[in-house]
Amino acid sequence: MDSNMLKTFIDAVLSVLPMLGLTDIKQGNAIEKDKLAAAKDVTILIGLSQDIRGNLAYGLSEECARNIASIMMGGMPVPKFDELAQSAICELVNMVTASAATNLGSAGKVVNISPPTLVTGQNVKVRVSHEQILAIEFITSAGTIEINVGIEC
Amino acid sequence: MSKRILIVDDTMFMRVKIRGLLEKWGYQVVGEGANGLEAVAKYKELQPDIVLMDITMPEMDGIAALKEIRAFDAKATVVMVSALGQESFVMEAIRSGARNYLVKPFQEDKFEEVLARL
Numbered sequence: 001m002d003s004n005m006l007k008t009f010i011d012a013v014l015s016v017l018p019m020l021g022l023t024d025i026k027q028g029n030a031i032e033k034d035k036l037a038a039a040k041d042v043t044i045l046i047g048l049s050q051d052i053r054g055n056l057a058y059g060l061s062e063e064c065a066r067n068i069a070s071i072m073m074g075g076m077p078v079p080k081f082d083e084l085a086q087s088a089i090c091e092l093v094n095m096v097t098a099s100a101a102t103n104l105g106s107a108g109k110v111v112n113i114s115p116p117t118l119v120t121g122q123n124v125k126v127r128v129s130h131e132q133i134l135a136i137e138f139i140t141s142a143g144t145i146e147i148n149v150g151i152e153c
Numbered sequence: 154m155s156k157r158i159l160i161v162d163d164t165m166f167m168r169v170k171i172r173g174l175l176e177k178w179g180y181q182v183v184g185e186g187a188n189g190l191e192a193v194a195k196y197k198e199l200q201p202d203i204v205l206m207d208i209t210m211p212e213m214d215g216i217a218a219l220k221e222i223r224a225f226d227a228k229a230t231v232v233m234v235s236a237l238g239q240e241s242f243v244m245e246a247i248r249s250g251a252r253n254y255l256v257k258p259f260q261e262d263k264f265e266e267v268l269a270r271l
Binding site for chain 2: 016083
């Protein structure tokens with residue numbers, strides 16, 4: 001993956017998460033992985049299409065997901081990862097990925113995104129790409145989010 | 154009388170958030186939809202003053218729903234509320250008859266200002 005594209009995804013995370021109320025966001029490790037990403041408690045899949053094709057898998061613990069949902073709901077307690085909390089996390093993924101797509105679009109490419117799909121449970125592996133993927137960690141006040149990026153063109 | 158608004162977004166979180174803001178600002182939320190098909194059906198049933206429409210949704214996307222609603226009612230007031238901010242999407246929405254386009258995450262005061270101008 002070229003470094004400009006990688007920077008686009010990192011910039012999207014660092015610009016959107018503070019707008020949703022998350023603080024102390026730091027980029028952690030970025031490592032190349034096999035095409036399969038091991039699922040965390042909560043995995044959200046979202047696809048890119050048109051001029052750039054690929055998939056992203058966002059992984060986080062359930063505690064982190066509940067913390068983020070609570071922040072996005074103005075501090076409302078989120079003791080269970082229920083439908084409303086799940087939809088908050090899907091919306092976060094939608095906003096971050098769309099922001100990256102917008103930035104790629106300003107470079108002359110048209111990039112569409114799919115509606116996010118949320119999977120819970122650790123006993124699954126997700127095939128993000130036919131090729132190698134890049135996993136980037138972001139450490140936030142709510143916990144750690146891992147983003148697996150697989151771009152195929 | 155307060156304006157009657159239909160909210161269309163595939164995520165429950167956004168529907169709840171937008172409903173809360175609209176009710177705080179004195180608007181009447183007459184219905185909600187989770188995809189473009191529901192948007193078209195509820196527009197025909199409820200005849201709202203304003204539709205707030207997401208773009209990326211299952212079944213039928215927001216641009217297709219906008220076109221169907223405008224074909225049914227050429228005076229329909231539809232505002233797109235989408236995380237997609239690419240110029241190509243904004244221009245297609247405006248060409249298809251959208252009155253405005255808000256990019257998520259939005260600033261609440263900007264959102265209120267857009268609605269007040271309709």
